[in-house]
Amino acid sequence: MILLVAPAGLFRDGVAHILGDLADRVEVACADYTTRVFEGAQTADVLVLDGDCMSEALNTVRASRRLSPGLPVLVLLTAVAPNIVEKFLSAGVARHLEKSQSADSLLQALRILISGERYSPSVALDFGKDWGATSSEAQRKSNAVTDTDIHLLTPRQIQVLALAARGESNKSIARELKITEGTVKVHLYAVYRALKVDSRGQASVAAARLQKVRDTQLSRALDGQLSMGRLLAYSIPSHHQSGEVLFHKDDPSDALYYLVRGTVGILEIGINVGPGTILGEIGLFSPDHRRTCTACCKSDCDLLVVSATDAMRLHYQDPEFATYLIHLITRRLESDKSRLRRS
Structure with missing residues (x-):
């Protein structure tokens, strides 16, 4: 069975009709994002999502990972933008397909998923590759x-x-x-x-x-320059008011922060940092994965937050990001040594 999740209307009806042509005995069930999508979905062979409803689609992908870990997911997108694709791939989508592709492309992608082929993690960061496209040219x-x-x-x-x-x-x-x-x-x-x-x-x-x-x-x-495209794909925007503590020294290191706007003070070493700064990287690599300093907002701040798991995944998969982190950690350790010599 193919489970198609999309808002009710012409698009969903048209895709459902195309999916019904996959094979004579394939059943297509439709749902929208306002219903309990996975009621009775344990028999589904493939989950197809309208990815333009991005937040709802991502939540559905994550739910499918919990409730039916082996269920392959295909997402349909109007615009195959790198940061959008990466969010879906990181959530667990097996393939994506641009809506401008042909019905044959859709059917071929589904046949591949139903046959058991999965997305290859070794190319998970190959943004430009459209896994749904079938154009040999x-x-x-x-x-x-x-x-x-x-x-x-x-x-x-x-x-x-x-x-x-x-x-x-x-x-x-x-x-x-x-x-x-x-x-x-x-x-x-x-x-x-x-x-x-x-x-x-x-x-x-x-x-x-x-x-x-x-x-x-x-x-x-x-x-010391970081392309934000990759980091954005893993991040969640977060706003903090002046005086809020992002993390205390010795807290578990559970996230990496990128400061978009505002000023953050690193209390133990008495320095302030501004926009474009990454915070919390040393704790990710410390032996006990604990924060080494306290970070407090000196003004209202907008940040991008990346979970420790996603930050480490990106570190292992992306040589550019790994190199940037190594360079950043080395510079900060050298700065700490210089401060100790002066004190």
């Missing part, structure tokens, strides 16, 4: 790219590609490289032509195979 293009093609790109175009492959938006790339969004688009067009691809997604897949792009990403991490 698109796949051939991304597979055909080699380091020879990268010589056709300027250093600036390689920088733009490296950031785009990390999930950064055109606006974010423009801000980071101090250029206009129009210039970013021009560079991306040049990248597509040089790599013989047609989209940002295919360019991201190609970038994962190009050593110069990986070197650029690692170089940025060694310079």
Whole structure:
């Protein structure tokens, strides 16, 4: 049985009709996000979700992991944006498919899931790859790219590609490289032509195979620069008022924090940090996984919170993030040593 969860209406009815064509004896059950989705769903073979209802869909995926751990999940998306895809993959989605794909693509993706194939964790961070797409031409293009093609790109175009492959938006790339969004688009067009691809997604897949792009990403991490695309996919926004304590010294280290707005004081060492700072990284790697200092908001603060489990998962899966953390921890330990020598 296929369980389709989507708001009632033409889209759900149309998809249900297509799903019914998968095979003569396949049953399709429909539900929306306002019902108890998993009532009687223990016999479902595949769960199909309308991913545009993002928060509801993510909650449903997580519920399916608890109630039916082996149930494969396919999510349908209007826009296959890297940070959105990563959220679904992290929650446990097996495959995703853009709504602009054909009915044949949908049926092929479902046949693969029903046959038992699952999403491969070894490529879990390959944002651009559309697991639902069945275009052999698109796949051939991304597979055909080699380091020879990268010589056709300027250093600036390689920088733009490296950031785009990390999930950064055109606006974010423009801000980071101090250029206009129009210039970013021009560079991306040049990248597509040089790599013989047609989209940002295919360019991201190609970038994962190009050593110069990986070197650029690692170089940025060694310079203390972090591409936020990956971190955003794992994070939850959080607001704290002035005077609130984020964590006390010796508390369990259960999360990593990225400060978006405001000022946070690190009480034991008497320093204040501002926007763009990561907090709580040392406790993740301490032997007893305890906080080494107390962090208190000196003003109203907006933060992104990443659970310790997700932060460690990202550390092991993403060399750029791991390099950034190692660089950050080393700098902070050296600063601590300098303060001790001066005191």
